[in-house]
Amino acid sequence: xxxxxxxxxxxxxxxxxxxxxxxxxxxxxxxxxxxxxxxxxxxxxxxxxxxxxxxxxxxxxxxxxxxxxxxxxxxxxxxxxxxxxxxxxxxxxxxxxxxxxxxxxxxxxxxxxxx
Amino acid sequence: xxxxxxxxxxxxxxxxxxxxxxxxxxxxxxxxxxxxxxxxxxxxxxxxxxxxxxxxxxxxxxxxxxxxxxxxxxxxxxxxxxxxxxxxxxxxxxxxxxxxxxxxxxxxxxxxxx
Numbered sequence: 001x002x003x004x005x006x007x008x009x010x011x012x013x014x015x016x017x018x019x020x021x022x023x024x025x026x027x028x029x030x031x032x033x034x035x036x037x038x039x040x041x042x043x044x045x046x047x048x049x050x051x052x053x054x055x056x057x058x059x060x061x062x063x064x065x066x067x068x069x070x071x072x073x074x075x076x077x078x079x080x081x082x083x084x085x086x087x088x089x090x091x092x093x094x095x096x097x098x099x100x101x102x103x104x105x106x107x108x109x110x111x112x113x114x115x
Numbered sequence: 116x117x118x119x120x121x122x123x124x125x126x127x128x129x130x131x132x133x134x135x136x137x138x139x140x141x142x143x144x145x146x147x148x149x150x151x152x153x154x155x156x157x158x159x160x161x162x163x164x165x166x167x168x169x170x171x172x173x174x175x176x177x178x179x180x181x182x183x184x185x186x187x188x189x190x191x192x193x194x195x196x197x198x199x200x201x202x203x204x205x206x207x208x209x210x211x212x213x214x215x216x217x218x219x220x221x222x223x224x225x226x227x228x229x
Contacts, residue, residue, distance in 0.1 A: 043205075045216045058216070103215065105160065106160075
C-alpha cells in the first residue's frame with residue numbers, strides 16, 4: 001500500500017519567488033491537510049481539503065493557498081516568498097470525518113529553504 | 116482556542132529506566148494522537164486514542180487518555196537507545212462539517228544514553 005507522497009523533497013527559492021508543493025494521499029483517502037514545521041513555531045496547521053473543498057484554514061497570510069483535485073491530490077502554493085517561510089512542509093492524509101479512528105498518515109515532507 | 120502542552124520538553128535518560136511524557140490540552144476533544152519524529156524525518160504515527168480511559172501499548176511504549184482531566188501520557192518502559200527521538204502529541208480539533216485540524220504540542224526531545 002503506497003503511502004503519502006510529497007514532491008519535491010527539497011527546494012531552494014529566492015525571496016519574492018513563488019513555490020508549489022504537491023501531495024498525493026493514500027489511495028482512498030479524501031482528506032488532505034497541510035502543516036508547517038519550524039524550530040520556532042513548531043507544527044502549525046495550514047489548511048485542510050476534502051473532496052476538492054477547503055474545509056478549514058489556519059492562521060496564515062493569504063500568500064499561502066492550496067487546492068485539491070478530483071483524484072484527491074493536493075497542491076499548496078506560497079507566493080512572494082519570505083525568509084520566514086523556510087520550513088518543513090508536511091501533508092497528512094486521512095479518510096475523512098467518519099473514519100478518524102485511522103488517524104492521519106504524514107508524507108515525508110518538503111524542506112523549503114528561502115534565501 | 117485549543118492549546119496543547121507537553122512536558123517535559125527535553126528529557127535525557129539512561130537505558131533501562133522508565134519515564135513518562137505528559138500532554139495536557141485546554142478544551143474538550145475526542146481524539147488524541149502520539150507521533151514520533153526522527154531528525155530530518157516526517158511524523159510516524161504511534162497511537163490513536165479515541166475515548167476516555169483508552170490505553171494502548173506497543174513494545175516499550177504505552178499511551179493513555181483521560182478526557183476528564185484533559186491529559187494523555189506516554190510511558191516509556193526500560194528505555195533503549197532506539198527510542199531516542201522527538202515525540203509529539205496532537206489533539207484533533209473537529210470543526211463544523213467535519214473539518215479536521217490537528218493541534219500539536221511543542222514536542223518532547225528524548226535522548227537515551229547507554
